[in-house]
Amino acid sequence: MEIPYTVSTRPDTGLWNAKVGIWLFLASEVMLFGGLFSAYIFLRLDAPPGMWPHGLLNVPVGTMNTAILILSSVTVVLAWAALKMRRYRAYWWYMLATISCGVIFLTVKLAYEWPQKFEHFGAYIKPEALGKYEQYLGNKHAAEKDLPPRLEITGHLHNRAALNDPNIKEYEVALDPLNADPTNPAMDRPHFFPLPVTDKIAKIEKEDVERATMFLPTHSAYFASYFTITGLHGMHVLGGVLVFIYMWLPVSKKLYQRNPEHLANRVEVAGLFWHFVDLIWIFVFPLFYLL
Amino acid sequence: MDAATSLETHPHAAEHEHHELGWWRKYIFSTDHKVIGIQYGFTGLIFLFFGFSLMMLMRWQLAYPGQALPEIGKFLPHIFGPNTMPDGKMTPDFYNSLGAMHGTIMVFLGIVPLAFAAFGNFVVPLQIGAPDMAFPKVNMASYWAVFVGGIVMLTSFFVPGGAAKSGWTSYVPLAAVADTGPGHLPIFNGQTLWLIGFIFLITSSLLGAINFIATIIQLRAKGLTWMRLPFFVWAQFVTAFLLLLAFPPLEAGIIMQLMDRVAATSFFMPAGLVVNGAAMQISGGGSPLLWQHLFWFLAHPEVYVLILPGMGIVAEILANNSRKPLWGYKSLVFSVLTIGFLSFIVWAHHMWLTGMGSAVSAFFQTTTLIISIPSVIILSAFFISLWGGSIRFTVPMLFATAFLPMFGIGGLTGIPLAFNSADLYLHDTYYVIAHFHYIVAPGTIFALFAGIYYWFPKATGRKMNNFWGKVHFWPTLICMNVIFLPMFLQGMLGMHRRWYDGGQGWTLSGEHVWGLTGFQWNTPISWAAWIMGLAQIPFIINFFWSIKHGKKVNDNPWEATTLEWTAPSPPPHGNFITAPIAYRGPYEYSLPGRDRDYTMQNEPVEPSERVRRKTAEPVLV
Numbered sequence: 014m015e016i017p018y019t020v021s022t023r024p025d026t027g028l029w030n031a032k033v034g035i036w037l038f039l040a041s042e043v044m045l046f047g048g049l050f051s052a053y054i055f056l057r058l059d060a061p062p063g064m065w066p067h068g069l070l071n072v073p074v075g076t077m078n079t080a081i082l083i084l085s086s087v088t089v090v091l092a093w094a095a096l097k098m099r100r101y102r103a104y105w106w107y108m109l110a111t112i113s114c115g116v117i118f119l120t121v122k123l124a125y126e127w128p129q130k131f132e133h134f135g136a137y138i139k140p141e142a143l144g145k146y147e148q149y150l151g152n153k154h155a156a157e158k159d160l161p162p163r164l165e166i167t168g169h170l171h172n173r174a175a176l177n178d179p180n181i182k183e184y185e186v187a188l189d190p191l192n193a194d195p196t197n198p199a200m201d202r203p204h205f206f207p208l209p210v211t212d213k214i215a216k217i218e219k220e221d222v223e224r225a226t227m228f229l230p231t232h233s234a235y236f237a238s239y240f241t242i243t244g245l246h247g248m249h250v251l252g253g254v255l256v257f258i259y260m261w262l263p264v265s266k267k268l269y270q271r272n273p274e275h276l277a278n279r280v281e282v283a284g285l286f287w288h289f290v291d292l293i294w295i296f297v298f299p300l301f302y303l304l
Numbered sequence: 305m306d307a308a309t310s311l312e313t314h315p316h317a318a319e320h321e322h323h324e325l326g327w328w329r330k331y332i333f334s335t336d337h338k339v340i341g342i343q344y345g346f347t348g349l350i351f352l353f354f355g356f357s358l359m360m361l362m363r364w365q366l367a368y369p370g371q372a373l374p375e376i377g378k379f380l381p382h383i384f385g386p387n388t389m390p391d392g393k394m395t396p397d398f399y400n401s402l403g404a405m406h407g408t409i410m411v412f413l414g415i416v417p418l419a420f421a422a423f424g425n426f427v428v429p430l431q432i433g434a435p436d437m438a439f440p441k442v443n444m445a446s447y448w449a450v451f452v453g454g455i456v457m458l459t460s461f462f463v464p465g466g467a468a469k470s471g472w473t474s475y476v477p478l479a480a481v482a483d484t485g486p487g488h489l490p491i492f493n494g495q496t497l498w499l500i501g502f503i504f505l506i507t508s509s510l511l512g513a514i515n516f517i518a519t520i521i522q523l524r525a526k527g528l529t530w531m532r533l534p535f536f537v538w539a540q541f542v543t544a545f546l547l548l549l550a551f552p553p554l555e556a557g558i559i560m561q562l563m564d565r566v567a568a569t570s571f572f573m574p575a576g577l578v579v580n581g582a583a584m585q586i587s588g589g590g591s592p593l594l595w596q597h598l599f600w601f602l603a604h605p606e607v608y609v610l611i612l613p614g615m616g617i618v619a620e621i622l623a624n625n626s627r628k629p630l631w632g633y634k635s636l637v638f639s640v641l642t643i644g645f646l647s648f649i650v651w652a653h654h655m656w657l658t659g660m661g662s663a664v665s666a667f668f669q670t671t672t673l674i675i676s677i678p679s680v681i682i683l684s685a686f687f688i689s690l691w692g693g694s695i696r697f698t699v700p701m702l703f704a705t706a707f708l709p710m711f712g713i714g715g716l717t718g719i720p721l722a723f724n725s726a727d728l729y730l731h732d733t734y735y736v737i738a739h740f741h742y743i744v745a746p747g748t749i750f751a752l753f754a755g756i757y758y759w760f761p762k763a764t765g766r767k768m769n770n771f772w773g774k775v776h777f778w779p780t781l782i783c784m785n786v787i788f789l790p791m792f793l794q795g796m797l798g799m800h801r802r803w804y805d806g807g808q809g810w811t812l813s814g815e816h817v818w819g820l821t822g823f824q825w826n827t828p829i830s831w832a833a834w835i836m837g838l839a840q841i842p843f844i845i846n847f848f849w850s851i852k853h854g855k856k857v858n859d860n861p862w863e864a865t866t867l868e869w870t871a872p873s874p875p876p877h878g879n880f881i882t883a884p885i886a887y888r889g890p891y892e893y894s895l896p897g898r899d900r901d902y903t904m905q906n907e908p909v910e911p912s913e914r915v916r917r918k919t920a921e922p923v924l925v
């Protein structure tokens with residue numbers, strides 16, 4: 014006996030095997046990201062006032078990446094439809110478009126967004142020293158406006174050596190606009206277009222600092238979740254791209270010539286996965302970039 | 305001739321290819337569900353024995369704390385390293401490693417591979433009349449994932465500092481700081497390898513679960529409607545859903561704990577943590593409770609993963625050996641579905657001590673009590689199935705009947721734990737150990753033995769020896785009870801489950817129960833454990849001996865009804881010569897008016913039969 018319903022549908026379920034398989038897989042993926050998002054909620058609700066940063070990510074770039082992923086979800090459907098109509102050339106082009114979207118997304122993430130974060134610096138000030146740095150923090154202003162307290166000074170670290178060298182007693186930081194002008198009402202909310210780092214330099218004594226790091230996963234529960242979730246999401250994008258590349262290469266043309274429906278099924282399954290990856294991003298984007 | 309036309313003209317071309325597979329593809333990197341099932345079976349059995357051996361070592365330390373282990377104790381440091389048992393005396397760290405790895409290995413590398421994957425793989429496709437699993441390559445991948453996971457877990461014994469030592473639950477922050485600091489390597493340390501190994505085990509279970517569900521939905525034989533599925537298939541179906549949906553959140557937790565260890569994040573680390581007198585250089589802001597939630601969100605469903613396949617096996621064997629239909633088939637099916645659903649909303653009953661507030665606590669107490677109802681229904685239906693049967697006490701049946709009271713004890717002793725007022729006292733004592741071991745050890749493991757004796761003839765065409773089967777059964781049954789029954793007493797005396805000295809240094813241990821103090825009970829328990837180890841020798845010998853020399857039997861030696869017994873023994877690649885068709889339910893034993901007392905699922909319903917049985921279902925062909 015041969016395994017049935019690999020390509021054709023089983024009459025009573027109306028499905029072929031891989032379609033059942035991919036939906037089950039996606040169910041487990043929902044639980045995986047569901048676990049991570051629950052952790053996000055848990056940690057965020059637990060965070061003391063002022064300990065959950067806002068406005069540190071680049072919203073326009075994130076928006077562009079969102080658009081790119083949505084576009085790729087459209088092109089993959091078009092690729093599938095082209096196969097169903099047995100138009101291989103159109104399929105080939107749509108697939109190429111999908112793959113390119115995935116690659117652009119990953120490149121933006123890995124070559125631009127993440128490294129930019131790694132270059133950014135933040136120092137949490139000890140509670141007893143907050144007053145000393147009021148000119149950078151503007152906590153009085155924040156309290157008046159009912160904003161969460163500001164505990165961290167961020168910007169570009171000029172003396173990188175200070176991170177590891179105990180003989181250097183202070184950090185020299187080119188301040189972010191918020192810390193450069195903390196009482197300016199324009200700084201009360203994050204901006205859609207991120208403002209560049211100012212040329213105002215602050216000297217922060219290490220003694221007054223509770224913890225100072227670059228924007229790495231160790232920086233805070235916020236960046237820990239950000240890097241973990243976007244990293245895992247990125248791995249899913251990469252997986253999808255690799256599968257698409259396989260389906261786009263000449264090997265798959267052979268399958269097309271032998272059994273076009275089989276290839277169409279494969280593209281459908283991969284496409285479902287791709288939509289899911291897209292959907293996850295639709296959650297990631299507001300949770301980390303906007304809220 | 306190109307590939308396309310050759311496929312069309314020779315519909316069996318692919319099959320012919322299979323016959324020419326080399327030895328490696330046929331027996332090692334096989335995609336045949338039966339071979340994979342057997343691979344899983346051997347892997348599971350080996351790990352079960354290994355995990356049990358770890359426990360036999362711990363039992364020495366509990367019975368004779370601080371004393372040198374004779375003979376073996378001299379030899380072990382050569383394997384596990386000089387810091388494990390200097391002069392044959394077990395160090396606390398090594399004791400903790402043994403405990404954590406015993407739990408991990410038994411649950412995730414012993415029972416799950418054996419109960420779910422091995423029996424599921426070998427039996428389910430045969431029982432539903434399918435040629436193989438829906439995704440044979442995925443099936444192979446899932447086996448190799450568990451294999452790699454197992455190797456990683458084993459490797460962790462040999463890295464500096466030894467294997468993971470924070471319990472099978474790996475509670476943070478204990479687990480997060482364990483195996484770090486001087487004398488430990490960055491990745492190659494016990495706890496980190498535990499996490500990495502775990503990711504492989506989870507991957508394996510997820511792939512397996514997808515495959516099982518898809519197979520059961522898509523590849524059922526013609527006429528095999530849902531209500532004609534053997535109960536074992538239902539049990540595996542629900543089990544697969546538990547794995548599919550409960551494991552990913554733990555995977556998320558594992559990834560986060562891994563990040564805490566390798567990227568110095570603080571998912572589970574609160575601010576201001578001081579370890580060994582030094583403040584930790586971390587951001588804080590994490591939550592240890594988060595880990596417990598993620599862990600138990602898996603680990604409660606997991607306990608049903610451990611028991612449901614066992615229940616399925618027992619159901620098959622009870623019906624077969626009582627020569628009666630299973631009593632209350634439909635209630636069994638709905639109970640198992642109910643258990644599957646409810647098991648997702650009881651997890652916090654493992655966390656009463658965390659003080660989650662009375663409302664949350666009331667919710668979880670209620671759900672926990674409700675979930676015991678379907679369990680009781682299943683057990684009652686099994687008992688009633690025996691009523692009035694003409695019972696054959698075959699070896700599988702001995703194990704299956706012993707399962708019933710053992711599972712009963714385990715389940716009933718769970719009820720006091722379900723009330724947080726009682727559990728505040730019993731939590732983390734030997735009472736809890738006894739509770740769940742009654743379910744998984746004389747419960748599930750007996751079901752697994754029953755299944756091995758029962759389906760052995762299908763896999764090999766030979767029966768295992770009856771006499772040696774009984775020699776295996778009776779001492780194992782007695783030892784199991786000598787081991788676990790006194791643990792209830794110890795627990796009620798307040799003995800903590802993780803004490804390294806067996807409670808010797810503990811003041812209240814002077815109290816006597818049945819003539820022994822809580823501490824003194826350790827000695828008979830340990831001896832029973834070691835004797836039980838010896839009692840497995842007849843099984844091991846019987847098992848290997850019977851593969852070559854067991855009594856040759858026909859395709860249906862137990863005179864059973866389900867479809868796997870219509871296939872040749874051992875079934876060839878593709879299982880059935882022609883696609884089977886099911887005409888009736890799974891347990892048509894002792895139908896009136898037949899000369900045989902069993903009617904197989906593929907025997908068409910005769911017109912006379914339909915008149916006689918007014919309830920005859922419409923025949924779906």
Ligand code: HEM
Pocket residue numbers: 473607608610611653654672673675676679714715716718719721722723727730731732736739740743744
């Ligand atoms: C039938 C009704 C059951 C009830 C009401 C019940 C209740 C409980 C409760 C409340 C605990 C937590 C005790 C504590 O840590 O203080 C517990 C522990 C446990 N139960 Fe059950 N249980 C039941 C059935 C099962 C079944 C079927 C299994 C399957 C194998 C099982 C396996 C376990 C395990 C492994 C633990 C201990 C986990 C650990 O702390 O390491 N239980 N049970």
Ligand SMILES: [Cu+2]
Pocket residue numbers: 603604607650651653654
């Ligand atoms: Cu539980």
